[in-house]
Amino acid sequence: MTIAGGEFGLIRRIRQRMNYTGGRVVLGIGDDAAILTPPGGKLLASIDMLVEGIHFKKELITPWQLGWKALAVNISDIAAMGGSPLYALVSIGLDDSADDTYVDGIYEGLMAIANQFDVKIVGGDTVRSPKALVIDVAILGEAEAPVTRSGARPGDLIAVTGCLGNSAAGLTLLLQDTGYRQVTGRGQDVSRGQDIPPGQNCDRRQEPGPKGDWKRMEEESSWASELVQAHLQPVPRVAEGISLAGTGAVSAMIDISDGLSSEVNHIAEESNVGAVVYARDIPVSRALLAAAGAVGEDPLNWALFGGEDYELVFTFPSAAIDAVKEALGRSGGRVYVVGEVLPAGEGVTLVERDGSVRDLLPGGYNHFA
Amino acid sequence: MTIAGGEFGLIRRIRQRMNYTGGRVVLGIGDDAAILTPPGGKLLASIDMLVEGIHFKKELITPWQLGWKALAVNISDIAAMGGSPLYALVSIGLDDSADDTYVDGIYEGLMAIANQFDVKIVGGDTVRSPKALVIDVAILGEAEAPVTRSGARPGDLIAVTGCLGNSAAGLTLLLQDTGYRQVTGRGQDVSRGQDIPPGQNCDRRQEPGPKGDWKRMEEESSWASELVQAHLQPVPRVAEGISLAGTGAVSAMIDISDGLSSEVNHIAEESNVGAVVYARDIPVSRALLAAAGAVGEDPLNWALFGGEDYELVFTFPSAAIDAVKEALGRSGGRVYVVGEVLPAGEGVTLVERDGSVRDLLPGGYNHFA
Numbered sequence: 001m002t003i004a005g006g007e008f009g010l011i012r013r014i015r016q017r018m019n020y021t022g023g024r025v026v027l028g029i030g031d032d033a034a035i036l037t038p039p040g041g042k043l044l045a046s047i048d049m050l051v052e053g054i055h056f057k058k059e060l061i062t063p064w065q066l067g068w069k070a071l072a073v074n075i076s077d078i079a080a081m082g083g084s085p086l087y088a089l090v091s092i093g094l095d096d097s098a099d100d101t102y103v104d105g106i107y108e109g110l111m112a113i114a115n116q117f118d119v120k121i122v123g124g125d126t127v128r129s130p131k132a133l134v135i136d137v138a139i140l141g142e143a144e145a146p147v148t149r150s151g152a153r154p155g156d157l158i159a160v161t162g163c164l165g166n167s168a169a170g171l172t173l174l175l176q177d178t179g180y181r182q183v184t185g186r187g188q189d190v191s192r193g194q195d196i197p198p199g200q201n202c203d204r205r206q207e208p209g210p211k212g213d214w215k216r217m218e219e220e221s222s223w224a225s226e227l228v229q230a231h232l233q234p235v236p237r238v239a240e241g242i243s244l245a246g247t248g249a250v251s252a253m254i255d256i257s258d259g260l261s262s263e264v265n266h267i268a269e270e271s272n273v274g275a276v277v278y279a280r281d282i283p284v285s286r287a288l289l290a291a292a293g294a295v296g297e298d299p300l301n302w303a304l305f306g307g308e309d310y311e312l313v314f315t316f317p318s319a320a321i322d323a324v325k326e327a328l329g330r331s332g333g334r335v336y337v338v339g340e341v342l343p344a345g346e347g348v349t350l351v352e353r354d355g356s357v358r359d360l361l362p363g364g365y366n367h368f369a
Numbered sequence: 370m371t372i373a374g375g376e377f378g379l380i381r382r383i384r385q386r387m388n389y390t391g392g393r394v395v396l397g398i399g400d401d402a403a404i405l406t407p408p409g410g411k412l413l414a415s416i417d418m419l420v421e422g423i424h425f426k427k428e429l430i431t432p433w434q435l436g437w438k439a440l441a442v443n444i445s446d447i448a449a450m451g452g453s454p455l456y457a458l459v460s461i462g463l464d465d466s467a468d469d470t471y472v473d474g475i476y477e478g479l480m481a482i483a484n485q486f487d488v489k490i491v492g493g494d495t496v497r498s499p500k501a502l503v504i505d506v507a508i509l510g511e512a513e514a515p516v517t518r519s520g521a522r523p524g525d526l527i528a529v530t531g532c533l534g535n536s537a538a539g540l541t542l543l544l545q546d547t548g549y550r551q552v553t554g555r556g557q558d559v560s561r562g563q564d565i566p567p568g569q570n571c572d573r574r575q576e577p578g579p580k581g582d583w584k585r586m587e588e589e590s591s592w593a594s595e596l597v598q599a600h601l602q603p604v605p606r607v608a609e610g611i612s613l614a615g616t617g618a619v620s621a622m623i624d625i626s627d628g629l630s631s632e633v634n635h636i637a638e639e640s641n642v643g644a645v646v647y648a649r650d651i652p653v654s655r656a657l658l659a660a661a662g663a664v665g666e667d668p669l670n671w672a673l674f675g676g677e678d679y680e681l682v683f684t685f686p687s688a689a690i691d692a693v694k695e696a697l698g699r700s701g702g703r704v705y706v707v708g709e710v711l712p713a714g715e716g717v718t719l720v721e722r723d724g725s726v727r728d729l730l731p732g733g734y735n736h737f738a
Contacts, residue, residue: 026411027517030639032449032623033415033508035515038407042395045491046402047458047507051498080401089416091505122414129420131500136460138416138507139402146404148396254401270399 014107020120024086034122036087039142046077052095052133060174063102065232066135067109073257074139075117076236076310080255082245083143085119085238091136093129106135117238147245147314152252152271156315158339161240161328163202163230163285164260165299168306170231172295173224200336202283223287234310239331241312247327249320258362259307264339265348265362267315274346277304277339277360279353304350304360315341383476389489393455403491405456408511415446421464421502429543432471434601435504436478442626443508444486445605445679449624451614452512454488454607460505462498475504486607516614516683521621521640525684527708530609530697532571532599532654533629534668537675539600541664542593569705571652592656603679608700610681616696618689627731628676633708634717634731636684643715646673646708646729648722673719673729684710 020028026035050056050070061069071088078085090110094103103126114121119139152158237255244250252271254263260277268275282303292299316324325335350360389397395404419425419439430438440457447454459479463472472495483490488508521527605624613619621640623632629646637644651672661668685693694704719729 027515031517031519032446033413033452033510033515035450035512035517036412036414038409038412038511040407043405043407043412043509044402045405045456045458045507045509047460047492047494047505049460049462049494049496049498049503049505051462051496051503053499054497077401081404083402087414089414089507091416091418093418093420093503123416125416125418125505127418127420128423129418129501129503130422132498134418134420134462134498134503134505136416136418136494136503136505138414138458140412140414140509141402142407143404146396146402148400148404150400 014124014126017107017111018121020122025120025122028120028122029124034087036122039086041142041144042146044078044081044083044141044143044146045138046074047136047138048073048077049134049136058133061232063105064109064112067106068113068233070135070137071110071113071119072234072236072310074137075113075119075238076234076255076257078139078141079236079238079241080253080312081141081143081146081148082241082250082253083141083146084242085117085139085141087120087122087140088114089138090121090124092124092126093134094126095133096130098133117236143245145245145248147250147253149252149254149267149270152267152273152315152341153317154273154341154343155317156251156341157318157321157337158264158275158277158313158315158341159324159335159337160256160260160283160311160313161237161333162309162311162336163283163288164256164309164311165288165302165306166227166230166285167234167308168231168302169288169291169297170227170229171308172297172302173228173291174231176295200281200283201286202334202336203285223290226285226287227291231308234308236310237312237333240328240333243327243331243333244312244314244324247316247320247323249316249323251315251317253312253314256309256311256313257307259305260313260338261304261360262307262362263313264360267313268348271341272344274342274344275339275348276342276346276351277349278351281336281338283336383493383495386476386480387490389491394489394491397489397491398493403456405491408455410511410513411515413447413450413452413510413512413515414507415443416505416507417442417446418503418505427502430601432474433478433481436475437482437602439504439506440479440482440488441603441605441679443506444482444488444607445603445624445626447508447510448605448607448610449622449681450510450512450515450517451610451619451622452510452515453611454486454508454510456489456491456509457483458507459490459493461493461495462503463495464502465499467502486605512614514614514617516619516622518621518623518636518639521636521642521684521710522686523642523710523712524686525620525710526687526690526706527633527644527646527682527684527710528693528704528706529625529629529652529680529682530606530702531680531705532652532657533625533678533680534657534671534675535596535599535654536603536677537600537671538657538660538666539596539598540677541666541671542597542660543600545664569650569652570655571703571705572654592659595654595656596660600677603677605679606681606702609697609702612696612700612702613681613683613693616685616689616692618685618692620684620686622681622683625678625680625682626676628674629682629707630673630729631676631731632682633729636682637717640710641713643711643713644708644717645711645715645720646718647720650705650707652705
């Protein structure tokens with residue numbers, strides 16, 4: 001590892017880059033602790049650790065994307081409470097191959113998403129972790145009336161904010177020996193995917209990505225790059241979460257980190273209810289269907305069990321559908337109703353496209369399985 | 370790694386153990402984010418990562434001590450601002466040798482110090498980190514008027530809250546091939562250490578350790594176990610920090626993680642001042658002198674450069690000495706004046722016992738050196 005100026009040189013550079021002091025940050029990076037203006041509403045706090053080889057492979061993600069994603073997954077936790085992200089603390093354990101360029105790349109990715117969502121990075125720790133790169137981000141946010149996982153009631157509708165499965169499909173492409181660029185370049189017949197009966201189509205306006213990404217997306221525009229982008233550079237649904245919480249009608253909310261199936265089961269367990277999800281209503285993108293055709297995968301597997309989409313799953317009384325639609329519309333989003341909350345005794349089930357019913361098991365990734 | 374019930378089983382057990390919901394914790398572990406009552410004063414936030422092989426060796430620290438220490442070093446950061454610790458978030462990356470007993474040990478150590486300092490563990494992430502155990506703790510606290518590193522003024526006195534060097538001496542004993550128990554048992558002449566001219570004596574009342582430790586300390590009472598304990602189970606100076614901040618006279622404060630030399634240099638740099646430290650005034654314990662004699666080390670090296678003592682270093686106008694003494698006395702502590710703040714041009718120097726003067730370089734541990 002070659003870090004110019006050693007640990008303290010690195011801290012000095014980080015501090016210059018993240019000098020937020022002023023405004024709600026009384027004192028940022030550089031003292032024993034940051035001094036912050038506390039939020040007016042409730043204080044929200046969460047933490048998420050990414051470990052090389054477990055959560056990412058260095059050969060498949062750029063340092064910029066890694067920094068972006070490490071903070072994105074945390075911002076998403078605040079979004080899932082209907083909150084506004086405010087402050088982040090970032091610990092990085094650098095493996096021995098990390099050099100200045102790599103570390104700067106991570107911090108640039110962190111700064112890009114922090115700026116986009118007005119999050120201030122107010123503290124951190126940078127240490128050696130010779131055997132594996134580790135990034136751990138703690139995030140603080142605020143909400144007047146946070147939405148938990150435990151308020152779903154029988155009769156509520158279950159909905160999501162966008163396309164499911166894109167991230168898992170992107171990961172599949174990345175992990176293929178051939179590499180996703182080759183998949184894209186092989187001239188696969190994109191229309192092949194259309195043979196699989198689609199769910200709701202969820203293609204929407206392009207995301208306002210960080211500067212420079214627009215261009216890249218236009219140049220490389222293809223279903224493969226769309227999916228890979230969804231995996232490597234997820235966009236948390238902050239505005240959507242705030243709008244939904246603002247309706248006062250949303251009874252439970254969670255973000256999709258482990259997969260729709262897992263998240264619906266979490267809501268069911270915490271709310272002590274059952275649930276049914278309809279396969280025909282799950283929103284999938286044209287890109288997902290194209291990839292499914294190309295690699296011979298059922299798109300529903302990706303959409304139900306893939307995870308890392310960071311869309312929101314939420315429940316609300318059906319009478320509030322217009323309010324919910326209007327709220328999501330204001331933040332540029334759409335409501336995709338995918339199921340219904342049932343009494344606890346009904347369990348958690350999936351109605352397949354052919355009408356058959358099966359148990360919907362929490363099939364998300366279990367780290368210790 | 371054999372974790373009963375897998376990831377979700379582990380989360381369930383942790384959650385049962387850390388069910389703080391009620392009081393200032395609106396909702397603790399188990400949702401996307403914790404929901405907390407924000408502090409009335411300023412919000413303090415810090416984060417610290419410990420990596421196996423860099424910050425600790427598994428064969429030298431029990432999981433209970435590791436849990437204790439991981440949170441202790443963070444609580445100490447809040448103490449250094451004169452704040453009260455409130456909430457902690459704990460990420461643990463478990464290596465493949467970790468089993469239920471090991472993980473439970475870590476959490477029991479975390480809980481022991483959390484309970485002692487009334488810190489609520491409100492969130493966490495538990496993941497696999499096959500190649501090295503990693504613990505990262507984020508802490509939140511509050512203070513009406515936090516004390517930074519940047520307020521020291523020429524003429525201020527520099528003081529510390531207790532014995533320096535004990536932790537480094539304890540580490541030296543632990544790292545010796547013979548092991549510290551053998552050193553203790555070898556019947557070294559403890560009085561040998563007395564040949565080295567002592568600084569201020571700083572032996573004080575025994576710390577109110579967690580239940581059970583009293584007994585162990587009595588049974589094994591010896592200078593070696595005192596030093597090893599100081600290294601493995603440091604006690605952050607929270608009450609002292611709050612008392613000192615409460616005087617309104619303390620101009621700068623920092624905790625000793627890297628060593629007195631480094632910390633005085635940090636204060637000098639951030640406050641844009643110089644400083645002088647007097648070797649004869651540095652508080653050292655009888656145990657430190659005994660160990661120095663036994664292993665042939667200069668106790669001053671440990672006291673100045675060793676680090677991880679987690680005592681506080683602070684500055685204040687000399688006119689406030691009585692107020693500072695009274696404040697520390699109320700929290701059971703003592704003031705050890707070790708030096709003086711000088712104008713910036715004077716640099717940072719050490720006056721040796723023989724009156725000679727040398728530069729006091731920030732000789733603490735530099736992770737990337």
